[in-house]
Amino acid sequence: MLRLCLLLLWLALPATAENVVLGLSQDRVAITTSFDGSEILIFGAVKREVPIPDTSQLEVIVTVAGPSQAVLVRRKAKRYGIWVNTDAVEVDAAPAFYAVATSGPLREVLSDVEDLRHRISIPRAIRSVGAPQNILDSRNFTRALIRIREDSGQYQLLENKVAVDEQTLFRTRIQLPAALVEGEYATRIFLAREGQIVSDFETTITVDKVGLERWLFDMSRQQPLLYGIMSLAIAIAAGWTASAAFSLLRN
Numbered sequence: 397m398l399r400l401c402l403l404l405l406w407l408a409l410p411a412t413a414e415n416v417v418l419g420l421s422q423d424r425v426a427i428t429t430s431f432d433g434s435e436i437l438i439f440g441a442v443k444r445e446v447p448i449p450d451t452s453q454l455e456v457i458v459t460v461a462g463p464s465q466a467v468l469v470r471r472k473a474k475r476y477g478i479w480v481n482t483d484a485v486e487v488d489a490a491p492a493f494y495a496v497a498t499s500g501p502l503r504e505v506l507s508d509v510e511d512l513r514h515r516i517s518i519p520r521a522i523r524s525v526g527a528p529q530n531i532l533d534s535r536n537f538t539r540a541l542i543r544i545r546e547d548s549g550q551y552q553l554l555e556n557k558v559a560v561d562e563q564t565l566f567r568t569r570i571q572l573p574a575a576l577v578e579g580e581y582a583t584r585i586f587l588a589r590e591g592q593i594v595s596d597f598e599t600t601i602t603v604d605k606v607g608l609e610r611w612l613f614d615m616s617r618q619q620p621l622l623y624g625i626m627s628l629a630i631a632i633a634a635g636w637t638a639s640a641a642f643s644l645l646r647n
Contacts, residue, residue: 414594418440418585420437441565442566455588457505458570460493462581463581466488466490469538470482471484522542
């Protein structure tokens with residue numbers, strides 16, 4: 397009897413799901429001394445073996461998330477005529493970079509329940525569990541972090557920026573800012589119908605320092621004394637050169 401029920405359940409399932417076939421213009425970003433940002437082209441297709449459903453529109457959501465880390469957010473207040481740090485809340489985990497690109501308005505293509513389940517929107521991608529008991533508006537600290545990082549291009553909400561052709565092909569571009577953190581950038585693609593996620597796919601983009609940038613970074617971590625002496629010598633040499641050049645111009 398159990399086998400018969402399982403067989404009937406299997407027969408009742410769709411013949412196949414809609415699956416993502418993904419492509420990236422590059423899966424590795426190299427940070428050099430002249431690095432000023434990079435643009436990633438994310439494109440793909442929907443693989444299916446049955447006709448395209450005509451009951452609902454296919455929507456595509458793409459997210460790119462940098463490494464998560466704890467962030468201490470401070471609030472300033474004016475005391476005796478000067479601005480000083482007062483309250484502080486530590487956000488447990490916030491991605492160093494986060495972008496959400498959608499084929500339509502986010503709240504129209506994704507239900508709140510699915511957003512909560514997959515943590516897709518920017519606020520849901522940030523985890524902040526607790527705050528000091530004396531701070532009653534801890535959510536404002538998270539909002540402030542989001543606002544600051546949106547202004548710097550580290551957090552991006554790109555609505556209507558995923559092009560979908562014939563409910564099969566899709567593409568979008570994500571602009572990575574110059575201030576990137578090294579690590580694995582999780583790239584997720586979601587297919588949605590009527591606000592519900594019907595399929596998802598995940599890959600990674602590797603971001604790392606190379607060349608002189610890597611050498612300087614490694615030295616600053618492994619030989620901080622030598623790095624400090626070298627930085628001081630470069631600063632002195634640059635100052636002397638600028639002073640000599642100014643003297644020549646005056647003469």
